[in-house]
Amino acid sequence: MPAGRDPFVTEITPRSEDFSRWYTDVVRRAELADYSPVKGSMVIRPYGYAIWELMQASLDARLKATGHVNAYFPLFIPESLLRKEAAHVEGFAPEVAWVTHGGDEELEERLVVRPTSEAIIGTMYSKWIQSWRDLPILINQWANVVRWEKVTRLFLRTTEFLWQEGHTAHETEAEAEAEALRMLGVYKEFAERELAMPVLDGRKTESEKFAGAKVTYSIEALMGDGRALQAGTSHNLGQNFAKVFDITFQARDKSMQHVWQTSWGMTTRLIGGVIMTHGDDSGLILPPRIAPHQTVIVPIPRGNWRETVLPRAREIEQALTAAGVRVVLDDRDVHTPGWKYAEWEMRGVPLRIEIGPRDIAQSQVMLVRRDTRDKSPTPIDGLASRVTALLGQIQQDLLDRALRFRNEHTMRAGSHDEFVQAFQGRPGFVVAPWCGGDACEASIKAELQATIRNLPLEPTPASGDCLRCGQPGQTDAYFAKAY
RNA sequence: CGGGGCGUGGCGCAGCCUGGUAGCGCGCCUGCUUUGGGAGCAGGAGGUCCCGAGUUCGAAUCUCGGCGCCCCGACCA
Secondary structure, three states, X not given: OOOOOOOOOOOOOOOOOOHHXXXXXXXXXXXXXXXXXXXXXXXXXXXXXXXXXXHHHHHHHHHHHOOOEEOOOOOEEEHHHHHOOHHHHHHHXXXXXXXXXXXOEEEEEEEEEXXXXXXXXXXXXXXXXXXXXXXXXXXXXXXXXXXXXXXXXXXXXXXXXXXXXXXXXXXXXXXXXXXXXXXXXXXXXXXXXXXOOOEEEEEOOHHHOOOOOOEEEEEEEEOOOOXXXXXXXXXXXXXXXXXXXXXXEEOXXXXXXXXXXXXXXXXXXXXXXXHHHHOEOOEXXXXXXXXXXXXXXXXXXXXXXXXXXXXXXXXXXXXXXXXXXXXXXXXXXXXXXXXXXXXXXXXXXXXXXXXXXXXXXXXXXXXXXXXXXXXXXXEOOOHHHHHHHHHHHXXXXXXXHHHHHHHHOEEEOOOHHHHHHHHHOOOOEEEEEEOOOHHHHHHHHHHHOOEEEEEEOOOOOOOOEOOOOOOEOOEEEEEEOEO
């Protein structure tokens, strides 16, 4: 490669040139996922799946810590069950996959492949719940779901995807509301701590809420191209499903009551979110906490390096492993060090350790950060604790950087003119007063393709009159173009 | 679902207009020399030209139909 300012990695379309092509290049070149022979469905490759497993493990621990238990419900749902809740069917009917035959025989009743599991779980809850003593029920399931999408993107929107869906039933309305908000908080903390992805938590408008919910809450993240990504949702279902699925219990006062329910989910889409939050022209940048390889060791082959350099590299590998660092030693001799640098950078490994004869002579290694490319010679003595500290620092810096980006790309609009002007560029989030009317929300969407991502959780008076109709504002809203 | 683009060794593409031996770069295999930011030389393997019909002596190329993917718009995690 020629010297100078050429990019280190040349196999990826630059982010600034074509963001969506950059995204696809990163997913494929980093071997996170690949297209499959099934339309709209992708294969999550081992490296991508390893990220998902790390995300799963830490989210699952949080769900357990908040009292939830895992279970598994059927993939197929009888048509009649899905149809019970009117708003729910209406919302999902256009995108369900139908099973009409078993072998050669046509089924008596068609089955849907679950787009979500409220119907089947509600049916079971009505069998399991009799008394207030059975409550609350706090069940989560890790599963695949299918939604027949017309347009698909790797990770962001595929016909089949993996997720976690929590389904709870409570004695009181207040308890259900508290649960929905509590899980929203879990999602926010998870996104920010594990994924270094800052999110706005808030409430969805009527038109954007989950089909069948009373209230939907969401966390919304800002991607590198200024578009928002819904990163998790939590619903207060009220008694909507309890009424149609007949989920009743005898209350403390001996009366029969319907339970109050919640549901909440997070998906493999978040992997797409991580890519678009942190990545750069050289490819992926993974937050250390979800990086399958947190550190790669690249030995520099010189002379009889297998006798001189490699043993030292192995010692370092062992020391780091013992210290709990996920480390990989790249001792392949078919590739040059430079090739390996580029390759592992593209795959987002947060930290690289270079070790060659010159380093060994000085009892040091070269530490190179993926996010800043800062190089620092570091003594081999005490390396593990230095690496651990640096990984923590990188995790923090990624969050700080993403937060700074979001702050720089969040603006206020006090008037319709300011608002329109903002959306002619790539503003990110725009905070503006809204009257609360569907019509204004819809007309802005039609005009500017900008939607209300969510509304602040804490009810605060609007900062002015509705940017659309000029009537008194009811609340400020977060607008953005969304994925 | 509308508008546009593209389907040719694993990947990226040329060839198509004007029908006649399938080609280039990267990757892959073997060997030697190398290795501190995607190494060099030599030799080699690898193809239903997306699928199906049609026109023709002859189709990657022309015609019709289908499928898939990408991008931009309406619905969704």
